[in-house]
């Protein structure tokens with residue numbers, strides 16, 4: 047990520063040269079670019095990699111200079127990155143908080159420096175109100191609801207009387223983990239057939255998805271009817287474990303995933319995943335437009351949720367467009 051920062055520095059230097067009349071096109075009026083500092087969580091999933099790529103592409107499209115830092119899954123790296131953005135006097139800070147708590151101090155520092163902060167993808171929970179300007183990200187609660195609604199339809203169609211569920215959750219205390227779980231559990235609450243036997247933390251990682259599935263299979267074996275996994279990566283880690291244990295995912299066990307990356311959709315087409323709730327990583331365009339508005343001192347919407355759908359074994363898989371992540 048350092049090279050990106052250096053690259054930004056060079057861009058600024060070049061802009062400066064043009065502005066002070068040292069460049070060839072000195073007579074042209076060059077608009078100062080907006081400098082956007084983005085702290086990304088890491089590279090834990092195809093979703094995250096697609097999200098980073100989208101932010102980079104959209105920044106280029108909008109002519110916005112980007113200081114993009116990858117925190118490698120560590121909150122302290124995100125806090126350090128935000129502090130660097132403040133020191134560098136960026137125009138706008140955007141970040142995807144790995145967990146909800148623990149941001150009060152650094153966000154107060156950004157506020158004191160007069161730099162607006164945009165939450166991308168995930169939310170924060172702070173003691174002081176008003177430390178961030180807006181949130182651009184999915185409605186995770188609704189994603190959990192859509193997953194549960196599919197399960198109710200599926201259990202109806204199979205005439206199931208008892209449905210034993212295991213849940214592999216995303217990073218503990220992160221917004222998608224909390225909200226996906228809440229939406230799922232709340233929606234199933236009125237259905238006496240549904241029983242979540244265990245929820246286990248898979249941290250949104252493929253390797254953890256495999257480990258969690260091994261342990262769930264050891265404990266519950268063939269009494270597992272449903273695996274609800276909070277992202278595709280963990281699902282893709284869990285599937286080979288189910289097969290190794292002698293079960294056929296998609297028929298012996300109902301598999302429900304979230305994200306909708308191409309790899310999971312291909313596996314849905316093979317019949318080994320039954321339902322994938324879409325969560326789009328393409329938040330870059332909204333982010334750039336929001337950053338430009340904030341720089342211009344315009345009002346922005348407090349919450350922007352992208353429209354999302356659900357892909358299931360109830361539909362014709364040929365109708366699913368290539369996903370792009």
Ligand code: GYE
Pocket residue numbers: 090091092093094167168184222250276277278279304305325
């Ligand atoms: O589902 C997962 C990623 O916050 C929505 O984080 C995001 C989640 C996404 O690593 O794959």
